[in-house]
Amino acid sequence: MTEDSTVTVTRHPVPAVAADAYVAEVTLNRPDKLNAWTGGMRSLLVEVLGTLGDDAACRAIVLTGAGPAFCAGQDLAETAAIDPADHAAAEAWIDDFGRLFRAVRGIDKPVVAAINGVAAGSGFQFALLADLRIGHAAVRMGQPEVLSGIPSITGIWAMGAILGRAKTAEFALTGRLVNGAEAHRLGLLSRLVDEDQVKTEALAEAARLAELPPGAVALTKGRLRELDDAGLDEAIEAAKKVHTAAYATGEPQREMTRFLSGRRR
Numbered sequence: 649m650t651e652d653s654t655v656t657v658t659r660h661p662v663p664a665v666a667a668d669a670y671v672a673e674v675t676l677n678r679p680d681k682l683n684a685w686t687g688g689m690r691s692l693l694v695e696v697l698g699t700l701g702d703d704a705a706c707r708a709i710v711l712t713g714a715g716p717a718f719c720a721g722q723d724l725a726e727t728a729a730i731d732p733a734d735h736a737a738a739e740a741w742i743d744d745f746g747r748l749f750r751a752v753r754g755i756d757k758p759v760v761a762a763i764n765g766v767a768a769g770s771g772f773q774f775a776l777l778a779d780l781r782i783g784h785a786a787v788r789m790g791q792p793e794v795l796s797g798i799p800s801i802t803g804i805w806a807m808g809a810i811l812g813r814a815k816t817a818e819f820a821l822t823g824r825l826v827n828g829a830e831a832h833r834l835g836l837l838s839r840l841v842d843e844d845q846v847k848t849e850a851l852a853e854a855a856r857l858a859e860l861p862p863g864a865v866a867l868t869k870g871r872l873r874e875l876d877d878a879g880l881d882e883a884i885e886a887a888k889k890v891h892t893a894a895y896a897t898g899e900p901q902r903e904m905t906r907f908l909s910g911r912r913r
Contacts, residue, residue: 653677654676654677654678654685654686654688654689654692655674655675655676655677655689655692655693655696656674656675656677656714657672657673657674657675657696657700658672658673658675659671659672659673660672660673660851660855662707662708662855662858662859664855664859665707665858665859666705668705669705669706669707669858670705670706670707671706671707671708671709671710671851671854671855671858672700672706672708672709672710673709673710673712673847673851674693674696674697674700674709674710674711674712675712675713675714676689676693676711676712676713676714676718676719677713677714678714679713679714679715679716679717680715681720681723682713682715682716682717682719682720682765682766683713683714683715683717683718683719683720683771684719684720684721684722684723684724684771685719685721685722685723685770685771686723686726687726687741687744690744690745690747690748691744693748693751694747694748694751697709697751697752697755698751700755701751701754701755701756701757706757707757707758707857707858707859707862708757708758708759708760708854708855708857708858709755709757709758709759709760709854710759710760710761710762710847710850710851710854711752711759711760711761711762711774711775711778712761712762712763712764712846712847712850713764713765715765716764716765716766717764717765717766717767718761718762718763718764718765718766718767718771718775718787719766719767719768719770719771719772719774719775720766720768720769720771721768721769721770721771721772721793722769722770722798724796724904724907724908725908727741727798727900727901727904728900728901728904728905728908729901730895730900730901732895732896732897732898732901733896734895735892735895735896737895738888738891738892738894738895738896739888739891739892741891742802742884742887742888742891743884743888745770745802745884745887746880746884748774749773749774749777749802749880749884750880752774752777752778753777753873753877753880754873755869756862756865756866756869756870757858757862757865757866757869758779758780758854758857758858758860758865759777759778759779759780760778760779760780760781760782760850760853760854760857761775761778761780761781761782761850762782762783762846762847762849762850762851763775763781763782763783763784763787763789763828763837763846764783764784764787764843764846764847765787765788766787766788766789766825767787767788767789768788768789768790768791768792768825769791769792769793769798769803770793770802770803772789772790772791772803772806773791773802773803773806773807775789776806776807776810776836777806779869780838780839780853781836781837781838781839782837782838782839782840782841782846782849782850782853783828783831783832783837783839783840783841783846784828784840784841784842784843784845784846785827785828785829785840785843786827786828786843787827787828787831787837788825788826788827788828789825789826789828789831789836789837790819790823790824790825790826791803791807791819791820791823792823792824792825793823794820794821794822794823795823795903795907796900796903796904796907797894797899797900797901797902797903797904798891798894798900798903798904799887799890799891799894800819800820801883801886801887801890801891802880802883802884802887803819803820804816804820804883805876805879805880805882805883807819807820808879809876810834810835810836811834811835811836815834828840839853
């Protein structure tokens with residue numbers, strides 16, 4: 649496991665592949681905050697994913713969350729403090745997500761998300777970057793950022809290929825979360841299993857994928873990336889412009905403060 653408690657790594661041996669082969673289980677570990685992340689937590693996650701991506705013995709990765717949530721997205725206590733006049737801070741916040749998203753997408757081995765609970769906002773987007781997503785009927789998934797005054801820009805890119813324009817607009821503009829059954833119907837979840845079997849099934853699927861020829865997997869994933877790399881680049885640049893303008897008005901900060909005080913929309 650990693651030493652930092654907010655991101656842990658557990659190795660699960662895959663002896664059928666090689667004596668040193670393993671599936672890495674990467675767990676977001678802030679259960680008291682529904683695994684909402686801070687900038688420091690994301691930086692650690694990028695480092696962890698880079699190390700696993702470079703390790704030939706790591707043949708697949710499972711992403712999950714500790715406790716009852718997968719990831720509730722941004723820790724609003726951090727972003728509510730952004731100074732409206734500090735345009736650099738707003739841009740740096742988006743660049744931070746760009747690094748994380750590219751770190752996940754750049755992994756040339758299978759990535760399976762074990763969606764054990766709520767996946768919302770940037771946590772929802774993070775889940776959609778996995779190659780496969782396994783969850784249960786009671787999970788809640790969606791893009792509620794607009795309810796906290798945050799424009800959904802990278803979210804539109806992350807959802808678009810799966811949901812199409814109409815459903816993407818619905819998710820981005822209403823902030824509605826859907827349950828696991830609807831998420832599965834929409835293609836947001838690859839498979840539905842019993843709640844107590846989510847991680848077990850995700851690890852089993854990752855172990856099966858770990859046995860595939862790694863060269864073919866890497867080349868296939870590389871082609872999949874090529875299909876929408878330009879879209880991600882454009883979304884990051886657009887998000888920097890939009891979020892800088894939004895934070896300059898003070899509206900996101902006011903709405904996040906409202907949310908944190910318990911006055912939710």
